Amino acid sequence: MVSSEYERRIAARFATFDQDGNGYIDREDFFGAAKALLTEFGVAARSDKGQALYGGAEAFWQGMAGIADRDGDQRITREEFVNGAVKRLRDNPDRFAEIARPFLHAALDVADTDGDAAVTVDEAGRVLKCLGVPEEMAAPAAAELDADGDGKVGEADVVPAFARYFTVPE
Numbered sequence: 163m164v165s166s167e168y169e170r171r172i173a174a175r176f177a178t179f180d181q182d183g184n185g186y187i188d189r190e191d192f193f194g195a196a197k198a199l200l201t202e203f204g205v206a207a208r209s210d211k212g213q214a215l216y217g218g219a220e221a222f223w224q225g226m227a228g229i230a231d232r233d234g235d236q237r238i239t240r241e242e243f244v245n246g247a248v249k250r251l252r253d254n255p256d257r258f259a260e261i262a263r264p265f266l267h268a269a270l271d272v273a274d275t276d277g278d279a280a281v282t283v284d285e286a287g288r289v290l291k292c293l294g295v296p297e298e299m300a301a302p303a304a305a306e307l308d309a310d311g312d313g314k315v316g317e318a319d320v321v322p323a324f325a326r327y328f329t330v331p332e
């Protein structure tokens with residue numbers, strides 16, 4: 163049984179990926195998210211961190227396209243997303259974590275302005291917003307990431323949480 167709540171959540175995840183809102187997910191959406199992160203944290207695209215982020219965005223896009231772009235037109239339609247990505251990612255959340263990890267790692271590096279390999283809860287919320295998570299969900303989601311309450315969020319917190327958010331349970 164497919165509930166309307168489930169449908170609604172799928173639509174929200176699609177909208178998160180479809181950063182420019184043109185109705186399909188493609189490379190530009192991933193690069194758009196990278197660009198938004200660099201702007202938010204004042205990091206130059208040509209810097210090492212900037213280049214790592216774009217590399218991670220490309221890998222993330224290639225991984226998603228490999229899973230979901232059935233007709234190979236370099237676009238993931240809503241139908242391809244629902245019938246390909248969502249089912250396959252739900253069956254294998256580890257695979258999604260693997261695809262997203264280089265990008266998330268680079269995103270945290272961009273947000274980690276003092277270089278202590280962790281970001282504050284506030285910075286994590288700004289990262290989530292740049293990735294298209296709706297504003298009202300970004301701050302609470304970031305606070306949840308800080309499970310031990312020390313005010314810092316690291317990669318070990320972010321990758322599984324991101325995978326959970328996108329591998330929508332039925």
Ligand code: CA
Binds near residue numbers: 180181186187188
């Ligand atoms: Ca798009």
Ligand code: CA
Binds near residue numbers: 232235237
């Ligand atoms: Ca396609």
